[in-house]
Each structure stands twice: as structure tokens, then as C-alpha cells.
Amino acid sequence: MYVVYHCRHARSLRVVWALEEIGADYELQVLDFQGAVMQSTDYRAINPFGSVPALRDGDHALFESGAIVDYVLARAGSGLRPGPQDADFADYLMWSHAGEATLTAPLAVIARHAMILPPDRRAPLAVADAHERWTQYADALAGRLAGRDFVAGPRFTGADIMVGYALHLAEVLDVVGAAPPRLHAYWRRLRERPAYGRAAAA
Amino acid sequence: MYVVYHCRHARSLRVVWALEEIGADYELQVLDFQGAVMQSTDYRAINPFGSVPALRDGDHALFESGAIVDYVLARAGSGLRPGPQDADFADYLMWSHAGEATLTAPLAVIARHAMILPPDRRAPLAVADAHERWTQYADALAGRLAGRDFVAGPRFTGADIMVGYALHLAEVLDVVGAAPPRLHAYWRRLRERPAYGRAAAA
Numbered sequence: 001m002y003v004v005y006h007c008r009h010a011r012s013l014r015v016v017w018a019l020e021e022i023g024a025d026y027e028l029q030v031l032d033f034q035g036a037v038m039q040s041t042d043y044r045a046i047n048p049f050g051s052v053p054a055l056r057d058g059d060h061a062l063f064e065s066g067a068i069v070d071y072v073l074a075r076a077g078s079g080l081r082p083g084p085q086d087a088d089f090a091d092y093l094m095w096s097h098a099g100e101a102t103l104t105a106p107l108a109v110i111a112r113h114a115m116i117l118p119p120d121r122r123a124p125l126a127v128a129d130a131h132e133r134w135t136q137y138a139d140a141l142a143g144r145l146a147g148r149d150f151v152a153g154p155r156f157t158g159a160d161i162m163v164g165y166a167l168h169l170a171e172v173l174d175v176v177g178a179a180p181p182r183l184h185a186y187w188r189r190l191r192e193r194p195a196y197g198r199a200a201a202a
Numbered sequence: 203m204y205v206v207y208h209c210r211h212a213r214s215l216r217v218v219w220a221l222e223e224i225g226a227d228y229e230l231q232v233l234d235f236q237g238a239v240m241q242s243t244d245y246r247a248i249n250p251f252g253s254v255p256a257l258r259d260g261d262h263a264l265f266e267s268g269a270i271v272d273y274v275l276a277r278a279g280s281g282l283r284p285g286p287q288d289a290d291f292a293d294y295l296m297w298s299h300a301g302e303a304t305l306t307a308p309l310a311v312i313a314r315h316a317m318i319l320p321p322d323r324r325a326p327l328a329v330a331d332a333h334e335r336w337t338q339y340a341d342a343l344a345g346r347l348a349g350r351d352f353v354a355g356p357r358f359t360g361a362d363i364m365v366g367y368a369l370h371l372a373e374v375l376d377v378v379g380a381a382p383p384r385l386h387a388y389w390r391r392l393r394e395r396p397a398y399g400r401a402a403a404a
Contacts, residue, residue, distance in 0.1 A: 044342075048342035048343075048345055048346055049300070049304050049338075049339060049342050050342075051304070057292075060292050062292050062295070062296050063296055063300070064295070064296045064299035064300050064303060064304065065299075065303075066268075066295075066299040066303060067292075067295035067296040067298065067299040067300075068296075070295055071291070071292055071295055074286040074291070075286070084276040084277070089273070089276070090259075090262050090264050090269075090273055093264070093266070093268075093269035093272055093273055094264050094265055094266045094269040094270075096269065097266035097267075097268040097269040097302070098251070098265070098266050098269075100299070100302075100303050101266060101267075101268060101302050101303060102251050102253070102266065105307060105310070108307070109311065109328070112331070113325075113327075113328065113331075117331065121327060121330075121331060122327065123315075123325035123326075123327035123328040123331070124325075125315075125323060125324065125325035125328070126311070126315065126325040126327070126328035128323075129314070129315075129319065129323060129325070136251075137251060140246075140250035140251050140252075141250075143250055144250055
């Protein structure tokens with residue numbers, strides 16, 4: 001039984017979503033964002049960076065949403081994780097990483113400087129720059145989706161969970177509206193998955 | 203034969219480093235940072251986000267440094283990439299992802315707002331906030347290294363390449379000085395690897 005440390009709208013949504021897709025058994029620990037638990041020594045022993053998500057799997061503790069999604073899919077032997085022998089391996093890897101390192105990065109800057117930091121520490125120029133990058137990246141992602149239902153191969157994979165969270169965050173930040181229609185159609189396809197619905201409600 | 207698209211001091215250093223570690227055959231294409239090639243339609247067909255690194259492997263094209271490092275190590279069947287059956291699998295995954303998503307993220311903000319953007323678009327408050335986060339993360343990484351030579355398991359792995367690039371960038375940005383001695387010792391251990399030396403000189 002996995003234990004998942006989660007905050008609403010945080011990257012831990014990816015972990016809950018992945019566990020719901022594969023029907024894994026898990027217990028949810030919902031934390032206050034940047035609250036006392038996340039600052040505590042006990043929690044730092046699980047995740048030294050004091051962020052969510054974290055996962056406990058028996059004696060193992062993991063952090064980083066991209067690592068945990070890959071880990072739980074591997075442990076389940078799930079077809080949502082193409083391996084080195086599969087045609088979609090390269091695409092799975094690159095879109096899994098792009099979901100965080102490219103697509104979520106500017107959104108995290110917007111979240112930080114438009115919502116999370118106290119007003120006197122916010123940098124509007126950083127928000128403007130990140131918004132411009134996000135717009136370019138959303139266009140590039142829409143280009144990728146021409147003639148495709150999912151980012152890596154013909155079927156839904158963990159890479160869609162990694163990219164899908166960026167779109168979830170973009171919606172929370174209200175910056176998804178101007179994206180190309182093809183991106184909206186993809187995001188609707190992801191949102192309609194029952195596992196996403198259960199994760200978003202968690 | 204791999205073709206690697208590289209800019210000096212960019213994340214593509216990870217790819218060159220990994221290829222040097224495993225002795226793979228590759229051709230290097232050194233691009234001007236944000237130059238004409240990176241903006242071109244031909245390059246966007248390889249990497250729609252117009253960034254480095256990108257890798258060509260026959261008919262396959264990949265982008266995202268974390269994906270490419272994992273891919274080339276998997277293709278080589280390298281022991282630098284623990285698999286699901288190995289004890290260090292979870293640690294390999296989480297530190298590989300942390301190297302980019304946690305450790306490099308604030309450094310990328312500093313690079314952007316202290317070096318890359320034109321002065322009238324830079325946000326000093328974003329640099330200050332990112333510097334504070336980097337300092338906390340460097341402390342947490344130093345804590346992880348207590349009694350360890352490498353971040354995941356007893357041996358050098360691809361996770362050290364992912365984390366090591368963050369330290370390379372921190373040095374370029376001149377923010378590594380105040381880090382705990384244990385972090386300096388780790389960084390020295392990585393820098394002394396011949397494969398890192400060849401990659402940094404590329």
C-alpha cells in the first residue's frame with residue numbers, strides 16, 4: 001500500500017492520477033501547502049526539499065512527481081510505461097520530461113510570482129516573460145498533437161499524465177484560454193478520463 | 203552514430219557527458235545559443251521547443267536532456283542506469299528528476315534574469331527568490347550526501363550527471379561558493395571524471 005503526500009493543485013496530482021489509472025491501492029495524506037507538516041523534520045526525512053509529492057512504499061521513500069509516476073507504472077508492469085524494447089520508448093521519455101522541465105517550468109514561475117509569494121516579493125517582469133514562453137510552448141505542443149490523440153504513441157501513457165498536469169496548472173492560473181483549439185481538444189480528452197476526475201477531486 | 207546538438211554551458215552538457223561515460227560514438231553540432239539554427243524550421247522539426255539539447259539517432263529525434271541521458275544509457279545497456287529490478291532504481295529515478303526539476307529550476311531563473319534577457323526585461327526580485335531557493339536546495343543535497351559518494355547508490359550513475367549539471371550551472375552563475383563543504387567535495391569528485399572534462403571542453 002502506497003502512502004501519497006498531496007496538496008490540491010500541486011504536482012502530486014500526477015501521482016494520484018497515475019495510481020488511479022492503474023488501480024493501485026494507496027492512502028492519501030493531504031497536506032496544507034507550505035504548512036507545518038511540510039516544514040517538519042519528519043517530512044524532510046521523506047523529502048529533503050520539503051515539497052510535494054512524496055511517496056512511501058514500505059521502507060522506500062520517493063519524491064519528484066516524474067520519478068514517482070515512472071516508478072509506480074514500472075512496479076505495476078503497466079503498459080502506460082513503454083520500455084526500451086518498445087517503439088514508443090523515446091517519445092515516452094521525452095514527453096514525460098518535457099511535461100515538467102519545459103511545460104511546467106514557466107507555469108511554476110507564474111504561480112510563484114502571481115500567487116504564492118507575498119506581494120512585495122513578486123516580480124511582474126518574471127510573470128510576463130514566463131507567460132510569453134508558455135504561449136510559445138503551448139503552440140509547439142499543439143503542433144505535436146496534429147493527427148495524434150496522445151503525446152507519445154497511439155495510446156494514453158504516463159507522458160500524458162506529465163504533460164496533462166501542466167495543462168491542469170495552466171487552467172488554475174487561467175492561462176490556457178488562448179491556446180490553439182487542438183490543445184483544448186487534447187486537454188478535454190485527458191480531463192474526461194475517470195482517473196483524472198478522481199485525482200482532481202482528491 | 204548519434205548527432206548531438208549542443209551549446210556551451212547548456213543542458214546539452216549532460217548528453218555529451220553521458221555519451222563520454224559510455225564511450226558512445228557521436229558527432230557534435232555546436233550551435234549559437236538562441237541563434238539562427240535554433241530558430242529555424244529544420245531545427246524545430248527535431249525539437250519543437252527550439253532549445254538544446256536535441257539528439258538524432260537514425261530516424262529518431264529526441265529532446266530534453268533528462269530523456270536523452272536515460273535513453274542513451276538504456277540503449278547501451280549501461281550499468282549507469284539501474285532498472286526496475288535493481289535496488290537503486292527508486293533513487294536513480296528521483297535524483298535524475300530532482301537534478302532538473304528541483305535543482306536546475308531556480309538556477310535557470312537566475313540565468314534568465316541575470317544573464318540571458320535584455321536588461322529592461324530582467325526581474326531582480328525573481329533572481330533574489332531563486333537564489334534563496336537554490337541555497338536551501340544545495341543544503342538539502344549536501345544533507346543527502348552524508349556518508350555517500352554519489353546521489354543514487356554506491357556507484358556513479360546517470361543521476362549524478364543530472365545533478366552534476368546543476369552544479370556546473372551554479373558555478374557558471376557564481377552561486378556555488380556558499381554551499382556546504384560536502385557539496386564542494388561531491389562536485390570535485392564529479393569534475394575529476396575524465397568524461398566530464400571532455401564534455402565541459404566540447
